[in-house]
Amino acid sequence: MTQMTGNERLRFYAMSVQSHRQTFARDVAHGLAAPQKCLPPKYFYDERGSQLYEQICNLPEYYPYRSERDIFIAHASEMHAEIESLALVEFGSGSATKTRHLLAVYERAGRPFTYCPVDISSTMLRETAAELLRAYRHVTVHALHADFTGRPDVVRRLPLEKKALVFFGSSLGNFTREESAVFLRRTAAIMGPEDVFLLGIDLKKSPEILVPAYDDAQGVTAAFNLNVLHRMNRELGGQFDVRTFEHVALYNDEQGRIEMHLRSRQAQQVPIAGIEQVVSFAAGETIHTENSYKYTVDDVRELGHHANLVLRRTWFDPQRYFLLALFRPL
Structure with a gap:
C-alpha cells in the first residue's frame, strides 16, 4: 500500500499491520516450541525497543556505533564519490543517525536526491522522515515499512531505476551464516549493473572488548x-513476569559470535493467549534472542564472492574494529 502524505517530498509504503502481527505470533509459537527456545532479533524493534537501541548507541561500552560513525566522518565524501547520485536505500534505517x-x-x-529508509518500526520511519525533510531541502524520502530480513526484494516496491543499497550497524551479523549467505544472494539478485x-x-576482536558491548554496566542492553x-x-x-527473567550475554568462540539470551530464574509456565499455548520453562532455561557474528576481512570478501558480489572498496575506523565494504555486482 502506498500512502500519500500531503508532502510532495514524502511517500510512505506500508506493509499490513495485521500480517506483521500474524508473523510475530507464528515466529513466537515456532521459536518457543524449539528444543533451544529462540526468537528472531528483529522483534526487539518495536517503538520502545528502538528507543532503547538509540540509548545503547551512546553507551561507553558500545564501540560498534562509534567505530562505524568514525568511518562515516572520515570517509563519507569518498563513499559518495563511489555512489554518485544513486538513490540511497537503507535496510534497517532506524533513526538514520x-x-x-x-x-x-x-x-x-546541491542536486535533488532520494533516500529510501526501510524499517520494521512504522513510528521510527515517520519520525525520521520528518526530521530528514526538515534537515535537507534537496531530499525526497520514500519510506518503506516492511520486514526485509528474509526478503530484501521488498525494495522492488520502490519506484527506482538505479540504487545504492546500504545495510549498516553490522546487522548482517544477526543472521546465521546460512541466512547471511541467502540474504546477500537475494540482495545481489535485485541489483542492476x-x-x-x-x-x-x-x-573479530578480543572477548574483553566484545562482551561488555552487549552487557553494559547501566543495564540498558538488559532492558x-x-x-x-x-x-x-x-x-x-502473554503473561510473562519479566522480573523472573535475566539478561545473559556471552561470546561463543567456536561460532565466532556474541549470543544474547533471556534466562528463566525459576521453573515456571507462561500462558500466551495469542498463540494458544502455555510455555514451560525449567529453572535456568534460556530463550536465545540474538546472535552477533563477527568477521574478518577475508570472511567478508568470501561472503560477497559466493553471492556474486565483488568487494571494490573498504574503509576502517582507526582501531580497525569495524569495516564498511562496498560491493558491486559481478
Whole structure:
C-alpha cells in the first residue's frame, strides 16, 4: 500500500499491520516450541525497543556505533564519490543517525536526491522522515515499512531505476551464516549493473572488548533484551513476569559470535493467549534472542564472492574494529 502524505517530498509504503502481527505470533509459537527456545532479533524493534537501541548507541561500552560513525566522518565524501547520485536505500534505517553523514554530502552537492529508509518500526520511519525533510531541502524520502530480513526484494516496491543499497550497524551479523549467505544472494539478485551495495561489518576482536558491548554496566542492553517479553505480553496476550527473567550475554568462540539470551530464574509456565499455548520453562532455561557474528576481512570478501558480489572498496575506523565494504555486482 502506498500512502500519500500531503508532502510532495514524502511517500510512505506500508506493509499490513495485521500480517506483521500474524508473523510475530507464528515466529513466537515456532521459536518457543524449539528444543533451544529462540526468537528472531528483529522483534526487539518495536517503538520502545528502538528507543532503547538509540540509548545503547551512546553507551561507553558500545564501540560498534562509534567505530562505524568514525568511518562515516572520515570517509563519507569518498563513499559518495563511489555512489554518485544513486538513490540511497537503507535496510534497517532506524533513526538514520550515522547515515546523515552521507546524506549531508548528497545535500552539499546541491542536486535533488532520494533516500529510501526501510524499517520494521512504522513510528521510527515517520519520525525520521520528518526530521530528514526538515534537515535537507534537496531530499525526497520514500519510506518503506516492511520486514526485509528474509526478503530484501521488498525494495522492488520502490519506484527506482538505479540504487545504492546500504545495510549498516553490522546487522548482517544477526543472521546465521546460512541466512547471511541467502540474504546477500537475494540482495545481489535485485541489483542492476550500475547498482552498489555498502555493508557495515563488525570485525573479530578480543572477548574483553566484545562482551561488555552487549552487557553494559547501566543495564540498558538488559532492558532492550527483556523488552521482547513486554512486547509478547502486550501484543500476544502473554503473561510473562519479566522480573523472573535475566539478561545473559556471552561470546561463543567456536561460532565466532556474541549470543544474547533471556534466562528463566525459576521453573515456571507462561500462558500466551495469542498463540494458544502455555510455555514451560525449567529453572535456568534460556530463550536465545540474538546472535552477533563477527568477521574478518577475508570472511567478508568470501561472503560477497559466493553471492556474486565483488568487494571494490573498504574503509576502517582507526582501531580497525569495524569495516564498511562496498560491493558491486559481478
